[in-house]
Amino acid sequence: MLQNELFDNVVRDFNTGYWELYKNPNKEVWSQKFYESIGYSNKELEPSIDYFLEHLIHKEDVAVFRDNFLNYKKNDVNFKQHIKILTKEGSYKLFRCTTNDELPVNIKSEVNLLFFFEIKLEPEQAITKDNFYYKETAQMTATGSWYVDFAKRKSYWDFETRRILEYPDDYIPSLKDSANYYAKDCQQQAADCFFNCAMAGTPFNTEIKMVTANDRVFWVRAIGKPVYNDNKEIIGIRGVFQDIDDIKKKELRLQRSIDIIASQNSRLFNFAHIVSHNLRSHTSNLSLLVQLIEDIDNPEEKIELVNEVKQISHSLNTTIEHLNEIVAIHTNKDQEKKVIKFQDALNLVMNGIGQTIALSKTQIEADFTGLEEIDYIPAYLESILLNLITNAIKYKHKDKDPVIQIKTYIKESNKYLKVSDNGRGIDMKLFKDKVFGMYKTFHYNKDAVGIGLFLTKNQVESLNGTISVESDVDQGTTFIIEF
Amino acid sequence: MMSSKIGLACIIDDDSMYVNLIKKIIEAKSLCQNLMVFKNGEEALNYFEVILSNLDKKSIPEIIFLDINMPVMDGWEFLEGFTKIKNKLGKTITLYIVSSSINPVDIERAKSINSVKDYLIKPVTIEDLESIFLNQPA
Numbered sequence A: 001m002l003q004n005e006l007f008d009n010v011v012r013d014f015n016t017g018y019w020e021l022y023k024n025p026n027k028e029v030w031s032q033k034f035y036e037s038i039g040y041s042n043k044e045l046e047p048s049i050d051y052f053l054e055h056l057i058h059k060e061d062v063a064v065f066r067d068n069f070l071n072y073k074k075n076d077v078n079f080k081q082h083i084k085i086l087t088k089e090g091s092y093k094l095f096r097c098t099t100n101d102e103l104p105v106n107i108k109s110e111v112n113l114l115f116f117f118e119i120k121l122e123p124e125q126a127i128t129k130d131n132f133y134y135k136e137t138a139q140m141t142a143t144g145s146w147y148v149d150f151a152k153r154k155s156y157w158d159f160e161t162r163r164i165l166e167y168p169d170d171y172i173p174s175l176k177d178s179a180n181y182y183a184k185d186c187q188q189q190a191a192d193c194f195f196n197c198a199m200a201g202t203p204f205n206t207e208i209k210m211v212t213a214n215d216r217v218f219w220v221r222a223i224g225k226p227v228y229n230d231n232k233e234i235i236g237i238r239g240v241f242q243d244i245d246d247i248k249k250k251e252l253r254l255q256r257s258i259d260i261i262a263s264q265n266s267r268l269f270n271f272a273h274i275v276s277h278n279l280r281s282h283t284s285n286l287s288l289l290v291q292l293i294e295d296i297d298n299p300e301e302k303i304e305l306v307n308e309v310k311q312i313s314h315s316l317n318t319t320i321e322h323l324n325e326i327v328a329i330h331t332n333k334d335q336e337k338k339v340i341k342f343q344d345a346l347n348l349v350m351n352g353i354g355q356t357i358a359l360s361k362t363q364i365e366a367d368f369t370g371l372e373e374i375d376y377i378p379a380y381l382e383s384i385l386l387n388l389i390t391n392a393i394k395y396k397h398k399d400k401d402p403v404i405q406i407k408t409y410i411k412e413s414n415k416y417l418k419v420s421d422n423g424r425g426i427d428m429k430l431f432k433d434k435v436f437g438m439y440k441t442f443h444y445n446k447d448a449v450g451i452g453l454f455l456t457k458n459q460v461e462s463l464n465g466t467i468s469v470e471s472d473v474d475q476g477t478t479f480i481i482e483f
Numbered sequence B: 001m002m003s004s005k006i007g008l009a010c011i012i013d014d015d016s017m018y019v020n021l022i023k024k025i026i027e028a029k030s031l032c033q034n035l036m037v038f039k040n041g042e043e044a045l046n047y048f049e050v051i052l053s054n055l056d057k058k059s060i061p062e063i064i065f066l067d068i069n070m071p072v073m074d075g076w077e078f079l080e081g082f083t084k085i086k087n088k089l090g091k092t093i094t095l096y097i098v099s100s101s102i103n104p105v106d107i108e109r110a111k112s113i114n115s116v117k118d119y120l121i122k123p124v125t126i127e128d129l130e131s132i133f134l135n136q137p138a
Helices: A002-014 A032-037 A049-056 A059-075 A123-140 A159-164 A184-200 A245-295 A299-332 A342-352 A354-359 A378-394 A452-462 B016-029 B041-053 B075-089 B104-111 B126-134
Strands: A017-022 A027-030 A080-086 A092-099 A112-119 A143-149 A154-157 A204-211 A217-228 A234-243 A338-341 A363-367 A373-376 A403-411 A414-421 A466-472 A476-482 B006-012 B032-038 B063-066 B094-099 B116-121
Touching (some): A017 A032, A032 A112, A049 A080, A059 A080, A123 A143, A143 A159, A184 A217, A184 A234, A245 A299, A245 A452, A245 B016, A245 B126, A338 A342, A338 A378, A342 A354, A342 A403, A354 A378, A373 A378, A378 A403, A378 A452, A378 A476, A452 A466, B006 B041, B032 B041, B041 B075, B063 B075, B075 B094, B104 B116
Parallel strands (some): A363 A403, B006 B032, B063 B094, B094 B116
Antiparallel strands (some): A017 A027, A017 A112, A092 A112, A204 A217, A414 A476, A466 A476
């Protein structure tokens, strides 16, 4: 009895219709749920296999079901079959028909059971539904699928791959020219991914730039994995392309902002160091001087020392003026930019230091044909030219009259200014990191203050440009500014 | 007045005001008999290289006060060159770095160099100088 109870519970929990198959006497008992599932009450139908085969089961399923049923009843051969059963309202419903072996193993039934699990959707409908979800997912996430078949030497794209790559629906992708689907600078990356996947079975998941049919370059996440046949040979690659252009561009913009902030931070930090160091050297001299004044008893000597205060005060002022100039660069960078002719700026500078140029017999050769003008803060351009020219004169070669070549040009749509001299040069092995540092001088020159190049670099960078230097001792120095 | 034990001290520093003041303190306190001054590392290193070929112990300082930030050749580069030759000079030289840099990176770096006895941050005091000179082993 207990076994029956247990069994009843389990069957009830299955929540599905079933038959109990008895051999002696030979009959079937249909459960309440079975009647309900096809819309009848137990009074309305004759529960027999003959009636079922004749009136309820779909004609297509009769033969197979009859064989299965009899084999099960007589020989206990389990089976599974999809069958359609006519409901009271006249339509067919699909059921998965299964036997005892679907029951939990610890429940042993005395009779053979046959369960009828209702399948809510017809198989074709289910596929249509899945297909709908797949399309929705593909469109909403802009993810296209593709397959490369090695045997047929063909690639296949789904509708979404065509859409994100801006090709028409009937476009047939070319395997031969597949490199052209990627941006020039990404073709190697794509080739590596596909080659490794095809040869070694290495799956890939990468961000790469692709080119649409309309020649628009955009960012894609490309994921691919190898497809194997039964012999474990790689016969193709299957994967997806997801359009991540928006997010990737945001990421790149963010990265650029981070870089700018980092470089500003480092300039600020550097500036704090400079301020601290440069002011400290004067204050420590002052403090040393005060100690000395206190320590010395001779009044005449004391007065002499007091005069030194003047000198320190003067140096302190100079330093603060220099620091002000640097601060001014960063506050001035919002000054209005103007289109300036390089020749005009150069003329201004050369008028200002005409005497220095004449005295040093400096020859200036300017060529602005490559780029005649630029949108820049006029004061900065003049200051940059002035610093580089005076620098070249100050550090001229001892045996040669200075020759300064100034040239502007455009390379890969970037604008450049190049200033070369034939001076004594800078030993780049020793001074590479210091050329643009504050108060760094490389030659023992009385008028070397080491502020010019530091200012120049700050001016260039405050307008998002860069400055670099190349130099050989005794040959000369070349500064290149990228605006 | 104390009589100085030190024969020759050396300052390598480009700050002429600082050098003048140190000179005055040394004179006033008679901390050493002679003082030599170099404006940067290169001048100083050249001097030591010349001394090497013409060993005259009297021309070798017992104490060096070395600045870090200098034009042409800074204190670090001087130390690099100096470390290579100092054992050949046949005389113990006590070297102090004296800098206005309070950057911990500089201080750590200085302390990791064997030839450097200590790192003094400017401003130095007269007491500091006196104790350095008076405690200097002869």
